[in-house]
Amino acid sequence: MTAHRFTPRGPLTGRIRVPGDKSISHRSLMFGALAVGTTTIRGLLEGEDVLATGRALEQMGAKVRKADDGTYSVDGVGVGTLLQPEGALDMGNSGTSTRLLMGLVASHGITAAFTGDASLSKRPMGRVIDPLSDMGASFTPSPGGTLPLITEGMQPAVPMTYRLPVASAQVKSAVLLAGLNTPGTTTVIEPVPTRDHTERMLRAFGVEVTVEEIDGEKHISVTGPVDMSPCDIEVPGDPSSAAFFAVAASIVPGSDLLIENVGLNPTRDGIFRVLKQMGADIDYLDPREVGGEPVADLQVRHAPLTGIEVDPDIAPSMIDEFPVLFVAAAMAKGATITSGLEELRVKESDRLSAMAAALKISGAKVQEREDGLLITGSSGEPLPGGGTVTTHLDHRIAMSMAVAGLASETGVEIDSTEPIATSFPNFTALIDEASA
Ligand SMILES: O=C(O)C1=C[C@@H](OP(=O)(O)O)[C@@H](O)[C@H](O)C1
Numbered sequence: 001m002t003a004h005r006f007t008p009r010g011p012l013t014g015r016i017r018v019p020g021d022k023s024i025s026h027r028s029l030m031f032g033a034l035a036v037g038t039t040t041i042r043g044l045l046e047g048e049d050v051l052a053t054g055r056a057l058e059q060m061g062a063k064v065r066k067a068d069d070g071t072y073s074v075d076g077v078g079v080g081t082l083l084q085p086e087g088a089l090d091m092g093n094s095g096t097s098t099r100l101l102m103g104l105v106a107s108h109g110i111t112a113a114f115t116g117d118a119s120l121s122k123r124p125m126g127r128v129i130d131p132l133s134d135m136g137a138s139f140t141p142s143p144g145g146t147l148p149l150i151t152e153g154m155q156p157a158v159p160m161t162y163r164l165p166v167a168s169a170q171v172k173s174a175v176l177l178a179g180l181n182t183p184g185t186t187t188v189i190e191p192v193p194t195r196d197h198t199e200r201m202l203r204a205f206g207v208e209v210t211v212e213e214i215d216g217e218k219h220i221s222v223t224g225p226v227d228m229s230p231c232d233i234e235v236p237g238d239p240s241s242a243a244f245f246a247v248a249a250s251i252v253p254g255s256d257l258l259i260e261n262v263g264l265n266p267t268r269d270g271i272f273r274v275l276k277q278m279g280a281d282i283d284y285l286d287p288r289e290v291g292g293e294p295v296a297d298l299q300v301r302h303a304p305l306t307g308i309e310v311d312p313d314i315a316p317s318m319i320d321e322f323p324v325l326f327v328a329a330a331m332a333k334g335a336t337i338t339s340g341l342e343e344l345r346v347k348e349s350d351r352l353s354a355m356a357a358a359l360k361i362s363g364a365k366v367q368e369r370e371d372g373l374l375i376t377g378s379s380g381e382p383l384p385g386g387g388t389v390t391t392h393l394d395h396r397i398a399m400s401m402a403v404a405g406l407a408s409e410t411g412v413e414i415d416s417t418e419p420i421a422t423s424f425p426n427f428t429a430l431i432d433e434a435s436a
């Protein structure tokens, strides 16, 4: 483990470009593997999670290549013809890889073992095992419904209508991906909207996806088995990565930073809406479309923030951004109250307790509640900093507390910087670049 102290620096200025969106990168590789022919992907995130997806797809017959100019290509095997993988599929730290690939395997006549790191091996897989079992797949999980586990697919699988019991794009996508090779119509009912990259990108690969709104709920259907045509994809910048820099520029005095090419899909942009409600100075420049997704350049200037009560309904559109929002709240004037965040307890770490502990060690006033945090901010005063923060193999805890370090008196030490490569390999280099 490599510990690192993120120390206060000058303002963040200039222009930076964050890497490609993690959710879109996973899906572009998976759908490329299911198409017959060659898909090209520009701007793929080369984070550990996405690379784990790529390796697993290669084990199942796809060919993933990187050209000299950085463009990736995927030679797909076609829906229904994924190959039996020889060894276990090592999912590393990635919940998205695991749950979506379990969905794919579930409707193919193959058996796959899924393994992962200590963090991933604690995360609940019952949420995908339940619906995929109803479609005919069999599972042998570890006690508690966790990894390591074996998925035995069923071909042909049985179509179903599944109402999501938790707001989860991963569960939605797992069922829809199983539906691609299932004869008949598979429908997911989504009471609360979650990120819709699966629906958008399947259409780009030639799949008919219907979305009906009934009594305020979305009914999302695919009718299998489908044929998928290859596609040229451009991956927009990841709003979840941009969020660290939006908060850093908001809380470090004198900052004026342009973050280029940030994805602003309405199912993902909650963090920017909440920061603006708190008084952040964020402008969207040159709004446009990249790869079927809304994108803009974000101009972020330092601004005094005020605590708010965050509407729990916005949570799904910023589910990964709460750790860094908590850092913004710790620097705001007054109290920030969050609720309805039970899902944060089953991410790479228990993000409510990990962030409460990390912020307290750094001198912030935090009260942990069952479903959220109550944070009383410092009114813009730097946090004292000091102790070493435990990141629990969680990239978002590491990067959030790195941002806190930039606005602290003495810096914040992260126990391990390795998890950062999961989603944002050049994070530290970009901090250096923006604060040079
Ligand atoms: O579908 C996806 O790409 C993701 C969905 C979210 O997880 P849940 O669906 O479990 O909320 C999110 O936390 C994760 O980083 C990526």
Ligand SMILES: C=C(OP(=O)(O)O)C(=O)O
Residues within 6 Å of the ligand: 049, 093, 094, 095, 096, 097, 320, 347, 348, 396, 423
């Ligand atoms: C929750 C996350 O990812 P995953 O579920 O794919 O591990 C994340 O990136 O914050």
